[in-house]
Amino acid sequence: xxxxxxxxxxxxxxxxxxxxxxxxxxxxxxxxxxxxxxxxxxxxxxxxxxxxxxxxxxxxxxxxxxxxxxxxxxxxxxxxxxxxxxxxxxxxxxxxxxxxxxxxxxxxxxxxxxxxxxxxxxxxxxxxxxxxxxxxxxxxxxxxxxxxxxxxxxxxxxxxxxxxxxxxxxxxxxxxxxxxxxxxxxxxxxxxxxxxxxxxxxxxxxxxxxxxxxxxxxxxxxxxxxxxxxxxxxxxxxxxxxxxxxxxxxxxxxxxxxxxxxxxxxxxxxxxxxxxxxxxxxxxxxxxxxxxxxxxxxxxxxxxxxxxxxxxxxxxxxxxxxxxxxxxxxxxxxxxxxxxxxxxxxxxx
Amino acid sequence: xxxxxxxxxxxxxxxxxxxxxxxxxxxxxxxxxxxxxxxxxxxxxxxxxxxxxxxxxxxxxxxxxxxxxxxxxxxxxxxxxxxxxxxxxxxxxxxxxxxxxxxxxxxxxxxxxxxxxxxxxxxxxxxxxxxxxxxxxxxxxxxxxxxxxxxxxxxxxxxxxxxxxxxxxxxxxxxxxxxxxxxxxxxxxxxxxxxxxxxxxxxxxxxxxxxxxxxxxxxxxxxxxxxxxxxxxxxxxxxxxxxxxxxxxxxxxxxxxxxxxxxxxxxxxxxxxxxxxxxxxxxxxxxxxxxxxxxxxxxxxxxxxxxxxxxxxxxxxxxxxxxxxxxxxxxxxxxxxxxxxxxxxxxxx
DNA sequence: ATGCATTTCCAAAACGCTTTGGATTTCCCA
DNA sequence: TGGGAAATCCAAAGCGTTTTGGAAATGCAT
Numbered sequence: 001x002x003x004x005x006x007x008x009x010x011x012x013x014x015x016x017x018x019x020x021x022x023x024x025x026x027x028x029x030x031x032x033x034x035x036x037x038x039x040x041x042x043x044x045x046x047x048x049x050x051x052x053x054x055x056x057x058x059x060x061x062x063x064x065x066x067x068x069x070x071x072x073x074x075x076x077x078x079x080x081x082x083x084x085x086x087x088x089x090x091x092x093x094x095x096x097x098x099x100x101x102x103x104x105x106x107x108x109x110x111x112x113x114x115x116x117x118x119x120x121x122x123x124x125x126x127x128x129x130x131x132x133x134x135x136x137x138x139x140x141x142x143x144x145x146x147x148x149x150x151x152x153x154x155x156x157x158x159x160x161x162x163x164x165x166x167x168x169x170x171x172x173x174x175x176x177x178x179x180x181x182x183x184x185x186x187x188x189x190x191x192x193x194x195x196x197x198x199x200x201x202x203x204x205x206x207x208x209x210x211x212x213x214x215x216x217x218x219x220x221x222x223x224x225x226x227x228x229x230x231x232x233x234x235x236x237x238x239x240x241x242x243x244x245x246x247x248x249x250x251x252x253x254x255x256x257x258x259x260x261x262x263x264x265x266x267x268x269x270x271x272x273x274x275x276x277x278x279x280x281x282x283x284x285x286x287x288x289x290x291x292x293x294x295x296x297x298x299x300x301x302x303x304x305x306x307x308x309x310x311x312x313x314x315x316x317x318x319x320x321x322x323x324x325x326x327x328x329x330x331x332x333x334x335x336x337x338x339x340x341x342x343x344x345x346x347x348x349x
Numbered sequence: 350x351x352x353x354x355x356x357x358x359x360x361x362x363x364x365x366x367x368x369x370x371x372x373x374x375x376x377x378x379x380x381x382x383x384x385x386x387x388x389x390x391x392x393x394x395x396x397x398x399x400x401x402x403x404x405x406x407x408x409x410x411x412x413x414x415x416x417x418x419x420x421x422x423x424x425x426x427x428x429x430x431x432x433x434x435x436x437x438x439x440x441x442x443x444x445x446x447x448x449x450x451x452x453x454x455x456x457x458x459x460x461x462x463x464x465x466x467x468x469x470x471x472x473x474x475x476x477x478x479x480x481x482x483x484x485x486x487x488x489x490x491x492x493x494x495x496x497x498x499x500x501x502x503x504x505x506x507x508x509x510x511x512x513x514x515x516x517x518x519x520x521x522x523x524x525x526x527x528x529x530x531x532x533x534x535x536x537x538x539x540x541x542x543x544x545x546x547x548x549x550x551x552x553x554x555x556x557x558x559x560x561x562x563x564x565x566x567x568x569x570x571x572x573x574x575x576x577x578x579x580x581x582x583x584x585x586x587x588x589x590x591x592x593x594x595x596x597x598x599x600x601x602x603x604x605x606x607x608x609x610x611x612x613x614x615x616x617x618x619x620x621x622x623x624x625x626x627x628x629x630x631x632x633x634x635x636x637x638x639x640x641x642x643x644x645x646x647x648x649x650x651x652x653x654x655x656x657x658x659x660x661x662x663x664x665x666x667x668x669x670x671x672x673x674x675x676x677x678x679x680x681x682x683x684x685x686x687x688x689x690x691x692x693x694x695x696x697x698x
Numbered sequence: 699a700t701g702c703a704t705t706t707c708c709a710a711a712a713c714g715c716t717t718t719g720g721a722t723t724t725c726c727c728a
Numbered sequence: 729t730g731g732g733a734a735a736t737c738c739a740a741a742g743c744g745t746t747t748t749g750g751a752a753a754t755g756c757a758t
Binding site for chain 2: 001043044045046047048049050052053058060065067072073074075076078079080082083086087089090095096097098099100101111112115116117118222223224225226229251254257258261280281282283284286287291
């Protein structure tokens with residue numbers, strides 16, 4: 001069943017039927033009703049491909065899922081971000097197109113999406129410092145929103161980000177307040193912009209208390225359970241181990257817990273742990289007292305807001321660039337407590 | 350730059366240019382080369398929307414990401430499955446379209462995708478027993494592949510599944526061999542077909558040893574960390590706690606570990622744990638000795654094979670239905686050991 | 699040189715929709 | 729009962745490809 005056939009059955013022209021269905025005012029309500037009913041009856045909906053050709057709009061938003069050859073990992077936060085964004089797309093009649101791509105092909109893929117006219121806009125994930133993809137997308141003239149920010153990019157661009165620096169500054173301060181002085185930072189890959197910002201927040205807090213930053217306590221890696229385990233284990237075996245850890249995601253924190261437990265230590269007592277919590281749907285860190293003390297910000301919500309921003313950009317292409325900085329909330333859970341020395345002091349008191 | 354403009358510059362007809370680019374034999378190699386070069390120079394690639402209208406093919410595969418209102422969780426294995434499947438789509442020139450949908454709208458969405466002609470086929474996730482979606486898709490005539498199987502569906506359909514029953518039968522047998530007699534099963538949601546099969550495998554193994562199935566040891570839930578924690582905690586506090594646990598995913602196993610640790614017990618010694626491991630990219634359970642004893646089967650590989658199957662079905666629509674049953678491998682890790690009573694016996698020996 | 703098969707290319711139709719620019723009808727008021 | 733405005737509808741021209749059905753040019757053997 002297509003438009004021509006439907007209009008034949010109704011004894012109307014395709015023009016009128018099309019207008020009736022798309023809510024144009026040039027058609028009487030009586031006719032519109034008749035058309036709508038017939039469309040429902042024959043289960044007609046306009047062919048996407050034809051519609052998109054005629055309107056010149058793809059009605060599709062693209063997301064690239066880049067996979068590197070060495071560590072071919074899918075970012076675990078990706079699915080929750082997509083869930084948030086995709087819900088909005090669906091509500092607005094947009095489709096979501098996901099392209100799994102080797103990361104060396106990423107720029108080429110953006111170019112391809114643009115010239116093919118396959119999407120009306122894209123979301124850029126995991127920006128690095130001075131990310132070249134931003135320049136690429138800008139020059140392609142393809143509307144886009146960055147999830148995160150990229151330092152040192154000369155041009156303006158749309159972004160939705162969390163105040164990572166402040167979140168980690170606050171997390172570090174919390175541990176300092178508890179008497180911890182040797183605090184390890186288990187951070188994301190060094191080239192990622194958010195990791196850089198988090199590192200800066202951590203350093204800020206230490207320096208505000210005149211505590212030197214010990215590079216041995218800082219590490220960068222992919223946010224896997226294995227990485228969290230290996231790194232924590234190494235830290236605890238060092239000559240002068242930290243009394244507290246800050247981890248950039250809840251996934252490596254799972255590994256950290258395992259390493260702490262393996263070492264015969266207790267989390268929240270012998271070793272304090274603060275995590276950055278993206279509020280992943282399968283790993284809710286809530287309850288009366290959350291398992292982990294955490295700086296929390298819902299990545300799903302970020303996805304929703306990024307979608308809003310992108311759709312708005314597509315609708316108003318000439319408007320100035322949009323920015324949204326979300327704040328993480330710091331919630332106390334079971335994984336933090338006074339530093340061991342402090343604990344002895346308190347016990348005496 | 351479109352086809353007409355390109356052909357103008359070349360002094361050729363659109364027909365010839367189109368044929369040259371699409372590798373048809375009616376064009377001389379010399380002309381083809383000239384066209385290809387010009388296309389590269391002007392960075393031309395055919396407009397997807399027009400191409401798809403003309404060919405009548407969407408060149409797109411659909412995946413639905415259903416989200417229920419109560420427990421709005423994204424299945425953590427989804428992203429790895431997509432990564433595997435999406436890679437194949439990209440290689441074959443297909444796009445991947447993801448639709449985030451409230452699960453009560455799922456059937457309606459399939460119908461819409463079909464009538465709109467938005468996709469050439471879909472992958473069905475998380476089939477329940479006698480899943481109505483299979484009937485819907487069959488009647489729509491939309492090619493599809495099920496990731497998993499659905500019992501009691503009268504018609505034939507394509508599927509890629511793991512031999513869940515055997516995997517759980519073997520996992521249970523392993524624990525029985527180690528002397529465990531009270532083995533808990535922490536399973537997925539009861540309505541999911543794979544949970545049913547896993548339960549059957551578990552029961553098979555017990556009954557083969559003439560051990561009665563204790564319903565109190567079996568539970569169903571969503572595979573979150575929180576669920577694994579709560580359930581394990583409850584089990585360990587019961588009057589007659591199990592000495593071993595089998596968990597349907599590595600995610601609740603994380604919670605189980607936490608509960609065991611909280612109870613002052615040691616995993617692999619006081620309590621044995623076997624997990625079903627989907628080989629998630631951010632939670633690799635490998636190393637010299639894996640953390641968990643596990644029945645492992647890569648969900649990413651399953652995604653790739655499902656994609657193969659679907660593309661093949663689209664190319665040969667009349668062929669008979671295809672099935673692929675993958676076997677999980679059972680690998681011994683650090684989380685299992687002899688049952689405590691057995692251990693005492695062995696220690697004496 | 700001639701005839702025939704190949705090679706090489708093209709004009710025009712088709713895909714299914716939207717949208718432009720009228721044409722026709724209806725309505726309202728003087 | 730006109731006349732103009734408003735309401736209602738339509739024919740036809742796109743949108744940018746692919747594909748059908750030839751036409752012209754070339755190559756080869758005679």
